């Protein structure tokens with residue numbers, strides 16, 4: 001005779017299956033604070049000319065569309081580093097952020113003089129990104145676009161649809177961005193080759209890629225094995241906060257195309 005599954009245990013099994021499905025889509029979801037969305041105020045101190053002092057970012061956060069809806073430490077570290085690099089670091093540069101989530105890094109980049117920034121992610125995250133661009137009054141130079149690593153717009157398209165205006169805007173020099181930013185984008189193994197492919201597609205030999213990486217699993221090694229075929233990298237050494245975040249298994253790297 002087979003084991004009879006009581007309704008309550010059926011529900012438990014169904015919930016387990018649902019949990020597993022959600023874990024497959026978003027392996028970081030157990031690390032998220034699943035409380036309702038809210039507003040964060042983040043402040044970056046600096047002595048840069050031409051940048052509001054302190055630089056304050058108002059950030060809507062909401063975990064419901066996925067792990068990108070909250071502010072992850074790697075993003076805060078990369079944003080802080082950009083501010084410390086000086087007001088000229090993004091001047092007249094085309095900046096593209098991958099897996100931007102709330103957009104924190106790109107919003108900070110958008111405050112640096114004469115930057116032109118695209119923050120990109122998957123579709124469900126775009127509304128929160130756009131809200132954050134508007135709340136921080138950066139609609140003139142920070143643009144939101146869908147860029148799923150599975151579907152990188154290939155030349156000769158050369159342009160992304162601006163989520164807010166619905167207009168196609170051309171990216172200068174695409175596919176060779178001046179600067180690509182990515183924080184905490186290595187966590188989902190099936191996406192490893194897609195991310196490497198996307199970095200490769202969007203960069204040229206003069207592109208600087210600032211890549212803030214949080215080590216979580218041994219499997220991440222596979223990502224770096226794929227990456228090294230197309231890129232070389234070095235650890236960013238001129239960040240005074242380095243020793244603090246290294247203790248949290250976070251590394252800020254600079255990648256260059258081979």
Ligand SMILES: C[S@@+](CC[C@H](N)C(=O)[O-])C[C@H]1O[C@@H](n2cnc3c(N)ncnc32)[C@H](O)[C@@H]1O
Pocket residue numbers: 028066067068069070071072073074075076098099100101102103104120121122125147148149150182183184185187191194
């Ligand atoms: C851990 S979150 C980091 C978010 C943000 N960079 C930060 O540091 O707060 C990872 C981000 O990668 C994005 N992502 C994952 N897979 C993606 C894909 N295939 N295409 C585009 N973005 C993706 C997620 O939506 C999410 O925003």
